[in-house]
Amino acid sequence: MSEGAPEVKVSRSTSELHSLLSERFSGAVRPAEHEGLVVAADRLVDVANYLRDDHGYSYLACVTGVDYPEPASGHPARFEVVYHACRSEGEPIVLRVHADRADPVVPSLVPVWPAAGFQEREVWDLVGVRFDGHPDLRRILLWEGFDGHPLRKDWHEAYYEADQKPFPSRYPEGKPAAAEEGTPWKRNLRLPPGWSVKGWQPEDEAVYGTLDEEEGGNGRVAGTDRVVINMGPQHPSTHGVLRLVALLDGETIKELRPVLGYLHRCHEKIGERNTWLGNMPYTDRLDYITSMANNFGYALAVEKLLDIDVPERAHYIRVIMAELTRVINHMVSIGFVCNDLGNYFTGMLYALQERELILDLFEMTAGSRMMCNYYRFGGVARDVPEGFVPMAKELVNERLPRRIDELETFAVGNDIFRARTMGVGVLPADVAVAYGCTGPLLRASGVPYDVRRADPYSIYDTFDWDVVVRYEGDVMDRVMVRFGELRQSLRILKQALERLPAGPIDSGKKRHNVKVPEGEAYGRIEHPKGELGFFLVSDGGRNPYRYHVRAPSFVNLGVLGYLARGQKIADIVAILGSIDITLGEVDR
Amino acid sequence: MTYGLGLAKSFWVTLRRLAITYWEDIRFLGRRYRPENLPYRQSAKGRGVMTVQYPKERMTLPENYRQFPFLLEEPGADGIRCVACGICAQVCPPQCIWVERATDSQTGKPLRKPSAFYIDVSMCMSCGLCAEFCPSDAIKMDHDYEIAAYQRSFLWGLDRLVRPLDHHAQIHPKAHSAEQAERRRKAAQAKDG
Numbered sequence: 135m136s137e138g139a140p141e142v143k144v145s146r147s148t149s150e151l152h153s154l155l156s157e158r159f160s161g162a163v164r165p166a167e168h169e170g171l172v173v174a175a176d177r178l179v180d181v182a183n184y185l186r187d188d189h190g191y192s193y194l195a196c197v198t199g200v201d202y203p204e205p206a207s208g209h210p211a212r213f214e215v216v217y218h219a220c221r222s223e224g225e226p227i228v229l230r231v232h233a234d235r236a237d238p239v240v241p242s243l244v245p246v247w248p249a250a251g252f253q254e255r256e257v258w259d260l261v262g263v264r265f266d267g268h269p270d271l272r273r274i275l276l277w278e279g280f281d282g283h284p285l286r287k288d289w290h291e292a293y294y295e296a297d298q299k300p301f302p303s304r305y306p307e308g309k310p311a312a313a314e315e316g317t318p319w320k321r322n323l324r325l326p327p328g329w330s331v332k333g334w335q336p337e338d339e340a341v342y343g344t345l346d347e348e349e350g351g352n353g354r355v356a357g358t359d360r361v362v363i364n365m366g367p368q369h370p371s372t373h374g375v376l377r378l379v380a381l382l383d384g385e386t387i388k389e390l391r392p393v394l395g396y397l398h399r400c401h402e403k404i405g406e407r408n409t410w411l412g413n414m415p416y417t418d419r420l421d422y423i424t425s426m427a428n429n430f431g432y433a434l435a436v437e438k439l440l441d442i443d444v445p446e447r448a449h450y451i452r453v454i455m456a457e458l459t460r461v462i463n464h465m466v467s468i469g470f471v472c473n474d475l476g477n478y479f480t481g482m483l484y485a486l487q488e489r490e491l492i493l494d495l496f497e498m499t500a501g502s503r504m505m506c507n508y509y510r511f512g513g514v515a516r517d518v519p520e521g522f523v524p525m526a527k528e529l530v531n532e533r534l535p536r537r538i539d540e541l542e543t544f545a546v547g548n549d550i551f552r553a554r555t556m557g558v559g560v561l562p563a564d565v566a567v568a569y570g571c572t573g574p575l576l577r578a579s580g581v582p583y584d585v586r587r588a589d590p591y592s593i594y595d596t597f598d599w600d601v602v603v604r605y606e607g608d609v610m611d612r613v614m615v616r617f618g619e620l621r622q623s624l625r626i627l628k629q630a631l632e633r634l635p636a637g638p639i640d641s642g643k644k645r646h647n648v649k650v651p652e653g654e655a656y657g658r659i660e661h662p663k664g665e666l667g668f669f670l671v672s673d674g675g676r677n678p679y680r681y682h683v684r685a686p687s688f689v690n691l692g693v694l695g696y697l698a699r700g701q702k703i704a705d706i707v708a709i710l711g712s713i714d715i716t717l718g719e720v721d722r
Numbered sequence: 723m724t725y726g727l728g729l730a731k732s733f734w735v736t737l738r739r740l741a742i743t744y745w746e747d748i749r750f751l752g753r754r755y756r757p758e759n760l761p762y763r764q765s766a767k768g769r770g771v772m773t774v775q776y777p778k779e780r781m782t783l784p785e786n787y788r789q790f791p792f793l794l795e796e797p798g799a800d801g802i803r804c805v806a807c808g809i810c811a812q813v814c815p816p817q818c819i820w821v822e823r824a825t826d827s828q829t830g831k832p833l834r835k836p837s838a839f840y841i842d843v844s845m846c847m848s849c850g851l852c853a854e855f856c857p858s859d860a861i862k863m864d865h866d867y868e869i870a871a872y873q874r875s876f877l878w879g880l881d882r883l884v885r886p887l888d889h890h891a892q893i894h895p896k897a898h899s900a901e902q903a904e905r906r907r908k909a910a911q912a913k914d915g
Contacts, residue, residue: 301817305808306832308820310840310877412815415849480736491766498784501863507849515854519786528766540735548732549725646813646855 148227151189155181167207168654170216170228175240178231182219182246190221192567193583194247196656196667196684197254199261201286203235211235213263216669217243218656218684223588226656233263242268249570252692260285260402275395275721279334281326284403285680291403292324293317298677299407360388363703367396371474371707374717378694378710382703390698390706392691394721401722405681410436410648413681415507420683421719422504423466426459426496427661429509434591435657435668436511439650447637448513449593454526454630455496455508456659457623461534462489463662464574464616464623465541467714471613472545474711475554481545488537495526511648513640523631530627538620546613555609559697559709562607569693573664573686574615575713579607585660597626612712619662647676661686663714683722687715746770755779785894788850788863790843791819792885802884803860806836810852810861818845819852839883843869844876859901865893 152171155163162177173181185191196218205211213233218226231240242265243250254265255274262283265271273280282289295301303309366377375396381389401420405413417432418425430452437444444452465485472481493503499518500508508515545551561571566579576583582603586594602618604611652674658667664686671680690713697709746769747754754763754770760779763772774781791810794803806823824837853863864885891898 299817300812300814304814304817304819305811305821306806306823308811308822308838308840310820310842408815409813411813411851415815415847415851484739487772490772494764494784498786501784501786501788501850502848505847505849507851516786519784525766533766544732544735547728549728551732552728644855646809646851 148225151227155184158184166228166230170230172230172232175231175233178229178241179243179246181229182217182243185219185227186246191219191227192247193220193572194218194243194249194253194570195220195226195658195665196669196682197243197250197257198669198680198682198684199257199263199285200671200680201235201261203287213238213261215240215257215263218667218669219247220588222583225589226658228656238263239266240264241266242271244268247570248568249689249692251569252689253570256688259283262286273395275398277395279326279329281324281329284400285406291400292322297407298675299409299412365706367393372710373470373715374720376710376715376717376720378698378706380698380703380706385702385704387698387701387703387706390695392694394688394691397717397721399722401683402681405683406678408678408681409646409676410650410678411511411646413678414509415505417683418505418507419718420685420722421661421663421687421716423716424459424463424662425504425506426455426500426508427463427659427666429506430456430592431657431659431661431666432668433509433511434659435655435670436650438655438657439653439670439672440511440648441651442512442641444513444592445638445641446593446635447517448639448641450630450634451514451518451639452509453592453594453597454627454634455499455506455514457627457630458492458495458526460623460662461620461627462492463714464620465489465538467662467711468541468545468613468616470714471555471609471708471711472551474707475551477545477548477551481541484537484541484544488534491529491533495522495529498522510640510644512642513638517639523634526627527631530624530631534624535621538617538624542617546610546617552610554705554708555613555712557606558609558705559701559712560606560608561693561697565696566607566693569696570689571664571693573660573662573690573714574602574612574619575664575690575693577601577603578611578615580605585658585665589658591657591659594626597629599626609708609712612714616714649674649676650678658684663687663716663719664690683719685719685722687713687717687719688722691715691720743770783865783867783893785896787865788853789848789867790846790864790869791841791850791852791861791883792864792889793839793880793883794860794862794890795884795886797887802835802880803858804836804839805834805858805860806832807857809855809857813851813855815849815851816845816847818842836880839880841878841883842876843878859905862890862894 152165155171159177159181162174163171163181166172194217198216200214200216202212202214212235215231215233217229220226233240240263242254244254252274254268255271257263258265258271259273259275260283361382363380363382364377365380366372367375372378377393379391379393380387401416404416408416414429414432417428420428465488469482469485473479496506497503499522500506500515561579563579563581566576567581580603582601584601587601599622602615602622604615650672652672654671656667656669658665666686667684669682669684670678673679694710694713698706701709750759753759755775757779762768764781795801796803806821808821811819811821818841820840821836822838824833824835825831826833850863852861
């Protein structure tokens with residue numbers, strides 16, 4: 135906020151804002167049980183507009199739903215939709231809306247924050263809350279014929295065993311059953327009652343129906359044919375099983391819809407069955423390029439609930455691992471952009487080669503190259519072994535700076551690369567913020583927003599580093615932001631490796647069945663791809679009551695439709711590559 | 723004007739990489755792919771291609787590497803270390819461990835050993851939590867990564883899971899000696915107290 139801005143009654147703290155809101159919307163706003171405010175559904179859009187326009191909450195971070203099937207503490211049975219909105223610095227503000235469990239309807243916030251588009255669809259899909267006024271409320275992760283909404287507490291999977299792990303059948307009378315015996319053929323999925331494949335309209339129709347056909351008629355405009363093409367789900371350039379349905383006018387894209395969910399594996403439902411600790415290895419599998427960063431986010435969120443401190447050495451090790459992960463992710467991402475532009479695997483393999491050496495460090499420390507499962511609540515799993523620090527120093531001080539320069543000469547210096555990326559897929563700053571974009575995608579559009587700076591966590595405030603920002607917002611700038619961040623990560627790593635203190639790596643005794651006090655927490659980190667948030671609700675037990683992942687790839691993908699409009703079909707691949715998504719995280 | 727210069731620089735990177743690879747071969751006089759030079763090729767100092775000619779050559783695994791759990795068997799009459807406390811079965815995130823606690827056939831009281839122990843390795847994600855939280859150092863993570871099989875039965879029982887202590891000492895030398903020292907200290911303490 136600059137000095138010259140007109141002075142409005144801008145609240146400095148969240149509690150001040152709460153009182154301002156209660157004053158202005160008296161009767162419609164009241165403090166929530168845990169954190170934030172409960173807003174009456176009919177005033178939600180007004181409150182959101184007021185927050186956005188008068189208080190700078192221009193960025194909606196996270197939307198999710200929680201099911202409370204039992205009436206409790208003065209509330210009837212209800213769904214609660216939880217919104218986390220942020221401004222340029224500080225904690226998010228939490229808004230909650232209650233919806234009747236029999237007929238849950240909440241006004242859509244897409245007109246206020248387009249970032250709600252994908253996330254409200256996800257809430258509808260998984261929790262079953264309808265959003266009144268949403269322009270395109272369809273299922274997003276599951277298929278159209280899916281029976282029910284799986285994150286409701288009364289929804290049970292076909293191979294349901296118990297609500298919570300550990301399952302009683304495992305001990306002391308462990309009688310094993312092979313996985314496929316528990317889920318025999320034809321009983322391993324649930325279909326709506328009376329559902330038959332005959333006469334069922336496949337989802338394609340629904341998707342095509344949403345494509346904009348303004349001219350209509352014979353489908354011919356200015357001599358070019360209108361064609362709908364499907365790119366993916368099996369396509370080498372969609373970085374996984376992503377499907378893009380594009381309406382083409384000649385070679386220009388009129389409209390594009392990403393179709394998701396081909397890699398959906400009920401991450402959140404599994405997360406609610408798991409114990410708190412048992413979720414840690416599952417987070418590795420969200421964005422499998424950056425498992426250490428995922429661990430970090432989850433550990434932070436649970437530590438907020440547990441209210442425990444992390445020893446100094448563990449903080450340093452965590453930062454070292456997280457920044458090494460950022461180096462991996464950005465190098466691979468740049469390599470993939472090279473690949474997508476037709477530079478077949480040369481740049482990619484240059485990047486992967488450096489990744490292998492960093493993975494060696496992960497393997498010697500955590501025991502696994504990709505599925506690290508390394509962070510624990512209150513510390514890390516084990517200390518770094520002998521030989522880690524010298525090798526990491528060699529990499530950070532000697533090898534990686536040279537290799538990053540080399541990759542930059544190779545990719546960005548190349549005239550063909552420049553011609554293909556400059557001015558392509560331009561994302562203006564206001565659109566980027568409105569769509570909830572975070573990470574390099576946002577910073578390339580001129581918004582210097584980095585969670586490590588805006589809402590510092592761990593010990594990032596003790597290091598000397600800069601937020602990288604560029605202003606064109608095209609594919610080239612996204613690549614350049616990543617190059618800048620690679621160098622900043624190396625800067626942080628140099629300081630961290632130099633100052634790595636001795637001491638314990640864990641706060642006290644390790645517990646396998648940790649109980650988490652009742653409460654709610656939203657832990658967020660600056661994941662290499664953007665803001666990774668974990669929204670957790672605990673009922674005081676050994677398992678999360680609600681476990682939601684605010685995945686940066688998923689939310690960033692929401693802007694693809696905007697970016698694609700008017701672009702050539704060949705450039706979509708470059709734009710998608712520059713957003714940098716991992717389908718494991720998009721589909722969860 | 724300068725169009726083409728960047729392209730030339732970009733190609734120069736590729737050409738340099740290619741040249742370095744051949745130069746490395748010459749520098750090592752044909753011995754670059756000998757086993758003694760593998761650590762150099764795989765290190766941060768290594769130049770040129772870093773491909774490992776698997777399965778002719780293998781990388782040395784770090785001690786912390788983990789792939790599937792196994793149960794430790796002490797030499798002599800002690801048998802397996804497992805006391806059937808069930809913590810591994812409880813902590814296992816995908817719930818692929820089944821432990822059946824043995825009971826005394828005379829009194830019907832539970833004994834401190836398992837009568838059956840199963841791990842469904844098709845579900846196991848090798849996260850290592852069972853080994854991390856085992857209070858009696860009875861379950862450890864193996865280094866066996868060549869796990870392709872002809873049959874579909876991945877339910878490993880005691881016959882497949884139990885491996886001798888020597889195996890553990892071999893693949894985890896540092897952890898093993900630390901554990902043995904700790905066990906000796908505890909035993910001495912128990913004797914004194």
